[in-house]
Amino acid sequence: MTAAPAGRRLTDLWTCWWVFPPFYTLFGIIFVPLTRVMPPPSPAKITAQVVGFFHAHALTIQIGFGILMVAIGFGSVVNGLVAYQIRRMTAGSVFCYAYLATLAVGAIPGCLFCAFSFLAATFRPDRDPHLIALCYDMGLLTFVGSLGCFATQYLIFAIAIFCDRNKVFPAWLAYVSVWQVVTELVAAPVFIFKGGPFAWNGAISFWEGTALFGVYIACLIMASRKAVERQQRGEVTAG
């Protein structure tokens, strides 16, 4: 791993970092006001109510997920930036590659499949209502319930930081990441419950996990910026 030649601006790292805050802002706009996936509508809705949900929000779902179809690619840029920083840690390439791989997997069941299901539901409002209800379940369960890809990513990220002697990221970020593993675990019951704190819109499975995710992303954005700043100043430990 080469350090930047003295004085050269780290344009590629800065570009990737500048993708980071707009990407998650857009992610929030897409999933909260536009597509109404967050906070999730209730799993207890009867079929007619599900049809009503898609009818009421069809246009914003189509616009929001249309934007996501382009924006999701820039999630890969963000993943690349974090993976690159892991590459500079003591743990090195293995966790860097593992981080990239788990998120390349996770993007599809954990994010895009929800979009495909919701778009299929809104594309034909006259479709058999039971199939629209199937799309609703597929969309929300894959979105809230794709546990392992993200849990693996959080776990290796935490371990990489704990073991790192190059101090690329502060140790407290590892604890924040460990909490993300816990939120994925407590989201597991969404496959069973149709109401209460463990349902896909529940206080624990959704609200607690999402609040902690927001904290995690804010921390990661700040820590990434500090890491690039330190690298730009030349305080680079060879990794």
Next chain:
Amino acid sequence: MRMSAQVVSLWMAAVFGVILLVAFLLFPGFFPPMPPDMTAQQVAGFYARHQAMIRLSMVTVNFCGIMLVPFFMVIVYQMKRMATPTQVLAYAYLSAAVSGATLLALADLFWLVAAFRPERDPQLTQLLNDLAWITFTMPVGMIIAQMACLALAIRLDDQPRPVFPRWVAAFNIAVAVAVAPSAFAAVFHDGPLAWNGAVSFWLRACACVLYVAVMLAVVWRAVRRQQHDGVEGAAA
């Protein structure tokens, strides 16, 4: 050229790319592309009528599509050889390439599942067909991110003889712009942006075929020069 992992990957892309193109040309759903406003009965009838050819073409796509992934990994490797400040863009490119390839595999499976029992409830066949077209047409972000990362890396490749010529950056951006409108295919049932439209289908399909052909030639030249300079296999 001497055989090496890179050369094998390029040959795989050339051979399987041609087979993939033939399979797409044989897929009855593409000529003309299936209109989104077909009724469930019409969609079910289409799968019953063309079952054999849908299976032949989509099993071929299933088998050959991912054979192009090693080619994209050659691009990752070449990006790591560039004199960019860091190798972050190569990592981002790799992540996007893997997700993008998975999406093609997924769309292919929806088509094959629909063709498996054309006699099932036409509403179900129509849903599978919708999911196939949505998954095939809309998620262009992965390939756009790949092209954006590659274009930026080429611009930052600060050496007298860059790995890829500078025009390749502009070409990547042009193709990214051409495929971007397909992201909104599920908003329209007809017109240029519908999944069978001039922009979302024809422009995008032609842009992707041209892209693979041009990039294959560009990467081929870069690998040949690397072999000529005797640095292939050096750490990158």
